[in-house]
Amino acid sequence: MTKIAVLGAGKIGEALLSGLAQGGRAATDLMFTEKHESRARALTEQYGFEAVTVPGAAERADVLIVAVKPQDIEPLLVELKPVLRPGTLIVSLCAGLPTALFERRLPEGTPVVRVMPNTPMVVGEAMSAVSGGSNATPEHLKLVEEILSAVGKVAVVPESQQDAVTALSGSGPAYFFFLVEAMIDAGILLGIPRDLASRLIIQSAVGAAAMLNEGSNHPVILREAVTSPAGTTIMAIRELEKHGVRAALLAAIESARDRSVELGRQHED
Ligand SMILES: NC(=O)C1=CN([C@@H]2O[C@H](COP(=O)(O)OP(=O)(O)OC[C@H]3O[C@@H](n4cnc5c(N)ncnc54)[C@H](OP(=O)(O)O)[C@@H]3O)[C@@H](O)[C@H]2O)C=CC1
Numbered sequence: 523m524t525k526i527a528v529l530g531a532g533k534i535g536e537a538l539l540s541g542l543a544q545g546g547r548a549a550t551d552l553m554f555t556e557k558h559e560s561r562a563r564a565l566t567e568q569y570g571f572e573a574v575t576v577p578g579a580a581e582r583a584d585v586l587i588v589a590v591k592p593q594d595i596e597p598l599l600v601e602l603k604p605v606l607r608p609g610t611l612i613v614s615l616c617a618g619l620p621t622a623l624f625e626r627r628l629p630e631g632t633p634v635v636r637v638m639p640n641t642p643m644v645v646g647e648a649m650s651a652v653s654g655g656s657n658a659t660p661e662h663l664k665l666v667e668e669i670l671s672a673v674g675k676v677a678v679v680p681e682s683q684q685d686a687v688t689a690l691s692g693s694g695p696a697y698f699f700f701l702v703e704a705m706i707d708a709g710i711l712l713g714i715p716r717d718l719a720s721r722l723i724i725q726s727a728v729g730a731a732a733m734l735n736e737g738s739n740h741p742v743i744l745r746e747a748v749t750s751p752a753g754t755t756i757m758a759i760r761e762l763e764k765h766g767v768r769a770a771l772l773a774a775i776e777s778a779r780d781r782s783v784e785l786g787r788q789h790e791d
């Protein structure tokens with residue numbers, strides 16, 4: 523079985539490792555590197571994954587998944603370059619960082635695949651977008667798709683779209699959590715206890731997501747079906763439009779895209 527090492531087991535690294543284990547991959551095929559010993563111990567105790575060093579990961583794993591913050595990439599690549607075995611596949615989850623950056627810093631010919639996943643991988647519902655670098659073959663892309671399909675859906679996209687994808691689905695779960703949090707607060711404003719407000723809103727989100735996922739109707743049709751003439755929903759929609767919520771979402775996602783581009787530019791030579 524393919525041995526996988528996650529370099530930087532923070533939030534997304536842990537989400538991926540735990541999702542892969544839940545998806546049926548043996549814990550013995552999963553390794554990670556982590557800066558903090560106490561966190562490494564906690565992850566090993568909780569899941570059974572082995573904590574390794576960067577040279578250990580490079581020696582034993584077939585696929586190295588880079589999950590450090592983009593700001594931490596340079597020292598990691600300096601450490602990796604002399605120990606990397608030829609043919610080891612590098613998979614980067616780092617927002618904004620182009621495959622060309624990894625290709626410049628690592629030995630010539632290193633295959634690199636850029637991926638933008640999201641945290642719902644902990645429940646097997648990730649959306650991951652995958653792009654191959656110049657040394658990545660269709661077989662490399664297939665392997666990455668196979669690994670990620672255990673934790674959700676996978677789309678292959680041109681790398682030129684990865685900054686936009688990062689803003690849409692990479693950050694996307696945060697927008698939904700923000701919306702849910704604000705709607706629960708609205709329940710508090712209306713005098714509903716927090717527990718009940720949470721149950722009402724979360725189940726409404728789950729139900730709405732299931733209807734969207736079923737896919738037979740466009741979101742506009744689904745919204746119109748809730749919006750009765752001279753009823754309650756249209757009053758709320760009028761306020762959302764008056765407060766520019768649609769424009770705010772367009773501007774917010776554009777701004778996230780711009781930040782992804784900027785994160786990549788910080789590593790230009
Ligand atoms: N969180 C998310 O939803 C998503 C994140 N990503 C991408 O995933 C990457 C990680 O994000 P996230 O998990 O949120 O960040 P975290 O900071 O939670 O995780 C990164 C982890 O890597 C550790 N680390 C840093 N340098 C090294 C190193 N050289 N060797 C081993 N470990 C190291 C960090 O330690 P310390 O904190 O002490 O520096 C931290 O524990 C980012 O590039 C991000 O763009 C992509 C999609 C979604």
Ligand SMILES: O=C(O)[C@@H]1CCC=N1
Binds near residue numbers: 617688692693
């Ligand atoms: O906020 C971030 O930069 C990362 C990338 C996408 C989701 N989280």
